[in-house]
């Protein structure tokens with residue numbers, strides 16, 4: 140009995156000691172933060188008496204200049220414009236760059252002018268903890284633990300009043316709310332792990348995250364399944380501890396919503412036992428039921444000025460020569476079109492139609508793919524009607540966007556499809572594969588009227604191309620205009636700002652005052 144008693148008592152005592160030490164540590168950190176915060180505000184030139192609140196953006200790769208960074212800087216610019224009493228804090232791992240250099244790059248890369256006086260950078264030394272190369276095995280787990288360490292470093296340097304993760308590091312939420320006692324929110328581009336991945340391991344299928352050796356061994360597969368299940372359970376728990384979640388597309392929303400609803404009763408039960416029961420303290424009392432879609436702003440200013448009239452009979456494809464873009468399907472579709480309408484293949488008539496493929500080639504594999512595509516065009520007998528522009532410059536691409544009639548995109552299950560948005564903004568009528576972003580987010584009816592076409596097989600694609608090429612002049616212009624209006628409006632900075640507003644982040648901040 141005595142032995143049994145101590146078996147229960149000792150872990151509970153240890154748990155209590157552990158938990159109290161963390162709380163004590165967090166309390167001291169928050170106490171010390173008052174001076175740190177004042178120092179930051181003074182360094183920005185604010186007087187002691189001014190009441191400012193700090194909004195923290197966790198974005199360790201803020202100087203990367205990609206799509207995720209465009210979202211970050213656009214959000215901060217909007218915040219600076221509308222909230223003079225807020226100071227933005229960016230947690231960055233770019234220790235080799237200065238604040239001035241980062242702001243300069245934001246200006247040149249995105250044409251966003253930020254106000255340095257209400258923006259502070261907290262530079263983090265341990266970004267290597269979230270790098271792939273640090274964790275050759277158990278990458279997901281390693282990076283997640285690494286991100287918690289990085290968030291700890293962040294909180295020891297400055298605790299904001301509201302914390303927004305814009306890079307998908309959900310495991311930082313626990314650290315931040317535990318140490319800082321602050322509200323946490325997120326803008327998610329991509330789920331860290333998806334229910335599909337879990338299902339794939341379950342069915343022992345091969346995939347890029349599931350190598351041959353593992354799918355062929357039952358024990359390893361079981362082990363991997365447990366690892367994924369545990370990971371998913373904790374990922375869901377982390378997301379549920381946020382107060383608001385924004386996502387960049389329907390695709391990401393579907394995944395994040397599935398994860399928010401995810402339940403694993405067996406793991407749930409195991410986590411009732413100490414010491415695992417600690418984890419239950421993290422659950423938010425009011426977790427978000429679903430994520431809100433806030434589309435990233437697309438820069439369509441230039442393209443939206445192109446004339447809608449006088450388009451050439453050019454079918455345009457803009458896509459890197461990567462395998463998933465499926466350029467071969469474009470050649471097959473075009474071939475079908477020319478077979479059904481031989482008049483399009485006659486040269487020097489007003490009827491003749493041309494296919495133009497513009498795209499980057501990154502490496503030898505891409506270059507070989509381009510060679511195979513040229514060979515395929517020859518084999519199909521359409522090579523005199525097809526032109527390739529490999530590694531074309533931005534102005535060359537813009538020039539084709541200003542002249543083409545139809546835009547072709549054949550990638551299956553594309554998450555978004557920025558090229559399709561570009562087509563529409565430029566006044567090019569899109570014909571895209573009926574899946575992913577082009578189906579759900581982009582080519583959707585506007586005021587009940589169509590903004591483009593979808594297809595799946597080469598014959599369907601050819602049919603859609605033919606439909607566009609034979610539109611009556613008035614229909615043609617009104618479709619181009621509608622597609623442009625829709626794309627420019629839906630993927631504008633204004634819509635983006637409205638989406639952030641609707642997420643309610645201001646209310647969370649005010650409730651803290």
Ligand SMILES: *[C@@H]1O[C@H](CO)[C@@H](O)[C@H](O)[C@H]1NC(C)=O
Nearest residue numbers: 328329387388435554555556
């Ligand atoms: C959302 O983010 C993912 C990952 O970075 C990206 O592949 C996708 O294109 C993004 N979607 C939009 C609408 O920008």
Ligand SMILES: *[C@@H]1O[C@H](CO)[C@@H](O)[C@H](O)[C@H]1NC(C)=O
Nearest residue numbers: 499500501502503506529530
């Ligand atoms: C395209 O650019 C890549 C990388 O910038 C380069 O390696 C490749 O040789 C270029 N290809 C052509 C055909 O210009």
Ligand SMILES: *[C@@H]1O[C@H](CO)[C@@H](O)[C@H](O)[C@H]1NC(C)=O
Nearest residue numbers: 221632633634635636637640
């Ligand atoms: C977002 O909210 C702020 C503050 O209430 C307001 O100034 C701004 O105009 C809003 N933006 C949009 C696009 O509605």
